[in-house]
Amino acid sequence: MKRFIIAPLLCLTAISALAWGQKGHDVTAAIAEKHLTPATKAAVDSILEGQSMVYWANWLDNASHTPQYAYTKTWHYKNIDEGVRYEEAPANPAGDVTTAIKAQIETLSDPKAPFADRQLAMKIIVHIVGDMHQPLHMGHATDLGGNRNKVRFFGRDANLHSVWDSNIVEAGHKWSYSEWRDQIDRVSPEEAQAIVDGSVDDWAKQSAAIAANIYRQTPDGTNHSYDEVATWTPVIETQLLYAGHRLAHLLNMIYDPAYAASFGK
Numbered sequence: 001m002k003r004f005i006i007a008p009l010l011c012l013t014a015i016s017a018l019a020w021g022q023k024g025h026d027v028t029a030a031i032a033e034k035h036l037t038p039a040t041k042a043a044v045d046s047i048l049e050g051q052s053m054v055y056w057a058n059w060l061d062n063a064s065h066t067p068q069y070a071y072t073k074t075w076h077y078k079n080i081d082e083g084v085r086y087e088e089a090p091a092n093p094a095g096d097v098t099t100a101i102k103a104q105i106e107t108l109s110d111p112k113a114p115f116a117d118r119q120l121a122m123k124i125i126v127h128i129v130g131d132m133h134q135p136l137h138m139g140h141a142t143d144l145g146g147n148r149n150k151v152r153f154f155g156r157d158a159n160l161h162s163v164w165d166s167n168i169v170e171a172g173h174k175w176s177y178s179e180w181r182d183q184i185d186r187v188s189p190e191e192a193q194a195i196v197d198g199s200v201d202d203w204a205k206q207s208a209a210i211a212a213n214i215y216r217q218t219p220d221g222t223n224h225s226y227d228e229v230a231t232w233t234p235v236i237e238t239q240l241l242y243a244g245h246r247l248a249h250l251l252n253m254i255y256d257p258a259y260a261a262s263f264g265k
Contacts, residue, residue, distance in 0.1 A: 020134050021166035022058050024240055026177035028130040029057035031185050031244020035192075036251060043255040047108075047115075047122045054177065060127040072124065075100035076131045079141035080208045082215070086201070097132045098204050101125060101250075109254050126247065132204055133243035135211040135235075136161045146214075152223040160214070163224055164236075172233030184237045185244065195242050196249040203246060210235060 078096035107121040139145035146160030
């Protein structure tokens, strides 16, 4: 797959906890599962007690709305307002998607952490790595990540965030999550290496840059139609592909010493 896109070179207010809708999160998890090393797959299977990552891919969207897990509501996004550099964005004292990913990595990397804590961390990271790659989850606090941006989708009232959660995904391809995986995950080893280069913050910056471009190209009142679906579907394909590979990479770095050694870790 030579057509993979390197992304161009979100906290204070709650936004919708949904990202990519169910389809996008399932695609991310399915791609990640494909790229786990045998050692990592055995560890993940043990932690999830034989259930797949896809099974848990959307769990946190519901769990964050329950009293038990309400503390995770802000972990789905990081707000970067217009004109604010990523490094200068105000920190959310309740946490955000990047700090949450790093915290789950720390828990999963600790063999002394209670099993229940490691299992919860696995369920969370499977979801929020996908969230970080939905560009509007790196959108503005002032408009709740595009939730206040009134647009239309083929003439129907919508908001910019919801259009990116599911509307363009479903309009771009009427595929099952496994068909998405099979069709977009066709990169060479060299391309796969390029995808996982960098840090969690580097990846988040890429999503924030895409979000800034979305705001510029689809201002309030935009009617998303065939042109917009054609323009943005390749970007969504790329973001889902990146999310899956990067999720697998993070887990492989934790659970497979040989894999980590190949990255000098």
